[in-house]
Structures are given as C-alpha cells and as structure tokens.
Amino acid sequence: MNGSESSKISAIEAVAQRARDASRAMLSASTDERNAALEAVHNSLLGAKDAIVAANEADKKAARELMEKGSLSSALVKRLDLAGKKFDAMLDGVKSVASLPDPVGACSLSRKLDDGLQLFRVACPIGVICIIFESRPEAAVQIASLSIKSANAVILKGGKEAEKSNAILVETIRSALRSANVPEDAVQLVATREEVRELLDQTKYIDLIIPRGSNSLVRYISDNTKIPVMGHADGICSIYVDAKADPLKAKDIVVDAKAQYPAVCNAAETLLIHKNALETVLPVVGKGLKEANVQVLADDASKPILDAVPGLHVEASSPGDYRTEFLELRMAVKVVDSLSSAVTHINEHGSGHTDCIVTEDESSAQMFMAMVDSAGVYHNASTRFADGFRYGFGAEVGVSTHRTHARGPVGLEGLLIYKYMLKGNGHIVAPYANGEKKFKHEDTPGIKPVIDS
Numbered sequence: 001m002n003g004s005e006s007s008k009i010s011a012i013e014a015v016a017q018r019a020r021d022a023s024r025a026m027l028s029a030s031t032d033e034r035n036a037a038l039e040a041v042h043n044s045l046l047g048a049k050d051a052i053v054a055a056n057e058a059d060k061k062a063a064r065e066l067m068e069k070g071s072l073s074s075a076l077v078k079r080l081d082l083a084g085k086k087f088d089a090m091l092d093g094v095k096s097v098a099s100l101p102d103p104v105g106a107c108s109l110s111r112k113l114d115d116g117l118q119l120f121r122v123a124c125p126i127g128v129i130c131i132i133f134e135s136r137p138e139a140a141v142q143i144a145s146l147s148i149k150s151a152n153a154v155i156l157k158g159g160k161e162a163e164k165s166n167a168i169l170v171e172t173i174r175s176a177l178r179s180a181n182v183p184e185d186a187v188q189l190v191a192t193r194e195e196v197r198e199l200l201d202q203t204k205y206i207d208l209i210i211p212r213g214s215n216s217l218v219r220y221i222s223d224n225t226k227i228p229v230m231g232h233a234d235g236i237c238s239i240y241v242d243a244k245a246d247p248l249k250a251k252d253i254v255v256d257a258k259a260q261y262p263a264v265c266n267a268a269e270t271l272l273i274h275k276n277a278l279e280t281v282l283p284v285v286g287k288g289l290k291e292a293n294v295q296v297l298a299d300d301a302s303k304p305i306l307d308a309v310p311g312l313h314v315e316a317s318s319p320g321d322y323r324t325e326f327l328e329l330r331m332a333v334k335v336v337d338s339l340s341s342a343v344t345h346i347n348e349h350g351s352g353h354t355d356c357i358v359t360e361d362e363s364s365a366q367m368f369m370a371m372v373d374s375a376g377v378y379h380n381a382s383t384r385f386a387d388g389f390r391y392g393f394g395a396e397v398g399v400s401t402h403r404t405h406a407r408g409p410v411g412l413e414g415l416l417i418y419k420y421m422l423k424g425n426g427h428i429v430a431p432y433a434n435g436e437k438k439f440k441h442e443d444t445p446g447i448k449p450v451i452d453s
Contacts, residue, residue: 012198015155015188016205019128022183023153026125029182031102037148037180038098042091044176045141048168049087055164056082056137063161075263075327076161079135089389090138097145097394103412104151107449112442113422114432120421120449125151127207129415130199131397132157132221134213137165142388142395144173144187149394150415153186155206157196159213167191200225210410212398215325230410232375232401234325234351235265237383240342240368241285242359243276249380250281250358251288256382257356259292263327265399266354266376266386270322271333272342278305278335286312294329297321301335322349339364343371350374352401354386354408375401375408421449 009017029037045052060080066072082090109121129152133139140156147154158166170189177184190199199206203226211218211231222229239257241250257268273282282302286309289296297317298306306314321332322345336342339357346355354376357368365379376386386409388396393411400406406414431437 010198012190012195013202013205015190016128016199016202018185019153019155019188020205022185023125023127023151025183026148026151026153026186029151031104033180033182034102034148034151035098037177037182038094038145040176040180041141041145041148041173042094042098044172044179045091045094045169048172052165052168052172053083053087055168056080059137059162059165066161072161073327076135076159078263080137080162080165082137082165086138090141093138093142093389093395094145096389097149097412100149100394100412102149103416105449108418110444110447110449112440112444112447114427114437114440116425117427118423118444118447120423121418122421122449123416124419126415126417128153128155128205129397130155130157130202130206130209130227132196132199132209132211132213132217133398134159134217135162136212137162137169139212140166140169140189141173143397144170146395146397146412146415148177148182148186150412152415153183154188155199156187156189157199158189158191160193163191196221197224200227203227210398210400228404230398230400230402230404230406230414232265232351232353232399235267235353235399236270236323236325236349236351237266237268237354237356237386238270238272238342238346238350239268239356239358239383240272240336240339240346241274241277241281242339242357242361242364242368243274244361244364245274245277245281245358246360247281247284250277251285253356253358253380253382254285255288255292255294257384258289258294258331259329260382260384262329264384265325266383267327268356268383269324269326269331270349271331272336272345273302273333274339274342275301275335275337278302282306282333283309289331292329294331296331296333298333299335302333306333325351339368340371343368347371347373353399354378354383356381356383375399423449 063077067077106123111119131143174184209227209229211221282305286306290312295313352374355374356378369377388409388411396409
C-alpha cells in the first residue's frame with residue numbers, strides 16, 4: 001500500500017488492518033512463543049499493579065458519582081472493581097490459560113481417501129475477533145490471554161465506565177508482547193462509542209464480533225453489522241425445585257445462585273417450584289433467601305407461603321418479572337404443576353443461558369436436562385458454575401447462547417475453527433470421476449499431519 005492509499009483509510013480501519021496483519025503473523029508463532037508471551041503479560045501486569053489499581057480507583061470513583069445521579073446502574077459499578085482478590089484472580093487466569101494444552105493444529109479427522117491421498121481436519125484460529133464489552137476491566141485481560149494462546153488477534157472495545165482501567169491494562173499487555181517479540185497489534189483497544197459503528201463495518205478485516213453487555217448493546221450490534229456475531233443478550237437463569245427435591249440442598253443452591261454475586265449473567269433470576277414442594281421445601285428456601293437479604297416477587301400460589309417467612313420481603317409478581325434480568329437481590333417465584341410445565345416456562349421465558357433442576361429423582365433430572373434448550377443445564381448445582389474459569393477453560397471471552405460452533409462459556413476451543421489439509425502425490429480427480437479408481441475412505445487416527453509447534 002502506498003502513502004496516498006494509506007492516507008485514505010480511517011483510524012479504525014487502520015486498527016482493523018493492523019489486527020489482520022498481526023493475526024497472520026500469529027500463525028507462525030510457536031506454542032512456546034505464545035506461552036512465553038503470556039508469561040510476559042503476567043509479569044508485566046504484576047509489576048504494574050499499583051498503577052492499575054490507581055486507575056481502577058479513579059474509574060470506580062467516577063462511576064459511583066454517575067450512579068448517585070442515576071446515570072449508571074449499580075450492577076455496572078459492582079463489576080468495575082479490580083482490587084484485592086479480583087486482581088489476583090485476573091493474574092491466575094493468565095497463568096491458567098498459559099498452562100492449557102495448545103489447541104492450534106490439533107487434528108480431529110484423519111482419513112485415507114486412497115493410497116497416497118490423505119485428508120486431515122486441523123484446528124486453526126478464527127483470525128481477527130472484536131470484543132465489545134461493558135464494565136469488568138478484567139475481561140480485557142481474560143480475552144487477550146485467550147486470543148494470544150489461540151493465535152488470534154483481538155480488538156477490544158470497553159465501556160467508558162472502565163476507560164482508565166482498560167487503557168492501562170491493554171498498554172501493559174502490549175508492552176509485554178513487544179518484549180516477547182510477539183506482534184503487539186495482536187491486542188488493540190479502541191475507546192470511544194463513536195468508533196463502534198465503524199468497527200461493525202470492517203467486514204474485510206474482522207471475522208467475528210462478541211458482545212458482552214446489556215440486551216440493548218447486543219441487539220444494537222446484531223442489527224448493525226454483517227460480521228458474524230456470537231454472544232448472549234440476557235442472563236435470565238432459572239432454578240426448578242422439583243417435588244422430590246431435598247429442602248436443604250434446594251436452599252443452598254437457590255441462595256448461592258441468586259445471592260453469591262447477583263450482578264452477573266449466571267445468577268438465577270427465577271425460582272420455579274413444584275406444587276407438591278410448596279409447603280415442604282419453599283419455606284426452607286424462603287428462610288435462606290431472607291438470610292441473604294433477597295427480595296421476592298411471588299405469584300398468587302407461592303405468596304402466602306413466603307409471606308409466612310419472618311422478615312422476608314415479599315411482593316406480588318407481575319408477568320414481566322419472569323422475563324427480567326434483575327442483576328440484584330431480587331428473585332421472581334412461580335409455582336408449576338409439573339416438570340413439563342417448568343420446562344415450558346424456561347424455554348419460553350428464559351434466555352438460553354443456564355438453568356437448573358433440584359431433585360433427588362434421576363429420571364426427572366435426565367428429562368429436564370434433555371428438554372431444556374439452554375447452553376447450560378444443571379442438576380443439583382448452582383447456576384454460578386457457568387463460567388469459563390470454573391469449567392477449566394482458563395478464562396472465557398464471553399458466554400454464547402447462540403446455536404453456532406460455540407455455546408456456553410467460550411474458551412480456547414470457541415476461538416478456533418478448522419481447515420482441511422489434503423496431501424497427495426500427483427493425484428487428480430478424473431480417474432475417480434470416470435470410475436477407473438474408487439475411494440477407500442478409511443479413517444486413520446494414527447496418522448497425523450506434521451505441523452511444527
């Protein structure tokens with residue numbers, strides 16, 4: 001590209017172009033080189049801890065002021081914090097990703113088409129990924145780590161509420177990449193909201209967009225780009241307490257799923273309870289919700305039972321409550337007549353994120369897990385387990401409720417696609433087309449392509 005051509009492209013197109021160049025350079029980075037880059041990222045972040053925490057404090061102070069004015073939700077403010085254990089967990093995430101087996105080049109199909117004609121299906125990076133996310137500055141580190149490990153390039157667009165935190169985190173990461181002789185443009189940050197629209201037009205350079213944020217953000221992105229989008233709009237997670245649920249187990253699971261950290265997408269928002277567990281299990285669960293300071297929005301059948309729990313804040317529910325992601329200590333409760341009614345409610349009102357059944361009946365659990373159409377379906381476990389780190393993915397770039405190549409928490413595997421490699425020795429199609437030769441189509445799992453790592 002000559003100078004006159006270069007001067008015609010916008011700043012955002014230049015970012016996307018550099019990302020494409022970096023993604024191609026990453027294809028030649030070995031496993032050891034990418035792991036060394038992640039080690040450099042970890043060490044650089046640790047060395048810059050004081051500056052990062054100071055920037056984060058400035059973001060939090062500004063966010064609290066906006067919250068007091070009603071301009072920013074409390075959920076976004078809660079997600080901003082990067083101090084203490086959150087910082088340590090962020091660093092642990094980088095190490096965890098580095099320790100994962102390298103998925104790039106993994107062979108998932110080896111097939112002998114004929115003598116001397118061997119077919120392979122091999123994992124490869126997607127290329128350039130754009131992640132648009134709100135709050136949670138540690139997400140920038142998680143996403144960058146997964147992108148480096150999977151040999152992708154990533155363009156990050158964080159929310160204004162975390163502007164200072166994101167800026168210093170990404171600059172620290174880029175500095176580490178430079179020191180490790182890995183393309184620093186494999187991780188880039190854009191800052192302003194005005195740049196989002198132009199990013200959505202970069203079909204030539206960006207291969208996938210992953211939005212992490214509010215329903216309105218995800219809808220806007222999906223409606224305004226021709227680039228493939230992977231993500232989720234809401235986290236309306238439900239817990240169904242079956243007639244054969246253990247009361248104490250149900251209480252612990254419901255309270256953890258709702259109250260352990262309510263401002264996240266895998267927190268439970270709806271409690272469905274079988275009519276036969278109404279008087280035996282619901283009072284126990286209600287007591288647990290009261291102890292966790294959860295406000296309950298109850299239907300007509302559950303309200304009298306919950307009203308009898310001393311100190312529990314109970315209000316009558318409305319139909320819209322069962323389609324609401326509260327992201328706070330509020331939970332909608334509804335009584336159902338059967339397991340099938342619970343499944344129907346979840347499939348019609350939920351967001352396809354993560355849903356759970358609490359029961360001691362294995363056949364009911366199996367039916368629930370087969371029939372609920374969500375990315376995560378659990379039996380006797382809190383919905384809060386829906387997380388890439390907890391799944392052993394090292395970290396996640398987001399959660400997908402789409403029916404694409406990746407669903408649920410998206411880790412390394414979700415950032416890979418594949419290519420077909422065919423090795424022959426002068427083979428041509430004509431003899432097979434006219435019947436002179438026949439394909440053998442023999443699977444040969446012991447034969448692998450030779451790929452340097």
